[in-house]
Amino acid sequence: MRKKYLHLTALRNLFSGLILVLLLTGCGATEKKEASSEDYDLDSPEKFNMPESLFEISGIALNKGRNDTVYAIQDEEGKLFRLAWEVSKQLNSKFSKKGDYEDVSILRNTVFILKSNGTLFSYPLSEAVFEDPEGVREQKGILPKGEYEGMYGDETSGELYIICKNCPGDDSKSSVTGYIINPTDSTKSARTFSIQVDEIKAFTGKVARGFRPSGIAKNPLTGEWYIISAVNKLMVVTDKRWKVKSALPLSGNQFIQPEGIAFDRTGSLYISNEGDDLFSGNILKFKKLSR
Numbered sequence: 001m002r003k004k005y006l007h008l009t010a011l012r013n014l015f016s017g018l019i020l021v022l023l024l025t026g027c028g029a030t031e032k033k034e035a036s037s038e039d040y041d042l043d044s045p046e047k048f049n050m051p052e053s054l055f056e057i058s059g060i061a062l063n064k065g066r067n068d069t070v071y072a073i074q075d076e077e078g079k080l081f082r083l084a085w086e087v088s089k090q091l092n093s094k095f096s097k098k099g100d101y102e103d104v105s106i107l108r109n110t111v112f113i114l115k116s117n118g119t120l121f122s123y124p125l126s127e128a129v130f131e132d133p134e135g136v137r138e139q140k141g142i143l144p145k146g147e148y149e150g151m152y153g154d155e156t157s158g159e160l161y162i163i164c165k166n167c168p169g170d171d172s173k174s175s176v177t178g179y180i181i182n183p184t185d186s187t188k189s190a191r192t193f194s195i196q197v198d199e200i201k202a203f204t205g206k207v208a209r210g211f212r213p214s215g216i217a218k219n220p221l222t223g224e225w226y227i228i229s230a231v232n233k234l235m236v237v238t239d240k241r242w243k244v245k246s247a248l249p250l251s252g253n254q255f256i257q258p259e260g261i262a263f264d265r266t267g268s269l270y271i272s273n274e275g276d277d278l279f280s281g282n283i284l285k286f287k288k289l290s291r
Helices: 002-030 125-129 197-204
Strands: 046-049 057-061 070-074 079-083 091-094 101-107 110-115 120-124 137-139 147-154 159-166 175-181 191-196 215-218 225-229 234-238 244-249 258-263 269-273 282-286
Touching: 057 147, 057 269, 057 282, 070 101, 091 125, 101 258, 110 125, 110 147, 120 125, 159 215, 191 197, 197 234, 197 244, 225 258
Parallel strands: 057 101, 057 258, 101 147, 147 215, 215 258
Antiparallel strands: 046 282, 057 070, 070 079, 079 091, 101 110, 110 120, 120 137, 147 159, 159 175, 175 191, 215 225, 225 234, 234 244, 258 269, 269 282
């Protein structure tokens, strides 16, 4: 009987040890990765307050990375706005009627504006200097039904990258889909990419309400993708293959409602914020840190 008792005791000890190992392993699996930004100090921006006409600024763009002119839209009027940095006077061209316009890109001398339902408006950049531009084109049905807020135009490939904010085919608590389209060749099928939310959770611990992107841009110096979310107050950085490298919280004191994102050719980062009851809309500029 004594030998049998010792045998059972040994089994119990082994079982307890296995449980402890599993618990420790599980804790390690859910431990958050350290999120940091080696390239930008998100606490020290240059701030450009918007005029009243851009209180609800949404998307922003720079032509070929030149920072002499900022192109912007707001999400109510069908107008493209043009501003010089720190000059509050704006000029605009009206491309359509009132609607929910979310982002703008300038691609190979053509302006592209994204409506929240996935409709695209485009016209020659040369027409943007006129109040009533000619050659405006409206493209419907090129994207699946859904809600879209982020778009980026790639000069090298001539393609637009458009990311879902809320699409029926996605479970935003699991992954978010993006579409790569050639806006000048409707015969080419759209390609897709996806952001895995579990990879974001590895840095944040959780993503309440699912990941809801509001802007996307590519860093011209690194090729990394920067994706911001006003809902989640996050900036997610991925590599060229969309693997998440970092997820940085955006302070509500600094980032009122981050909607638009762009880079200039030197690598400076620009993020636009809609205004609220206390603050005007603005664009924050973050210069690349020297190493």
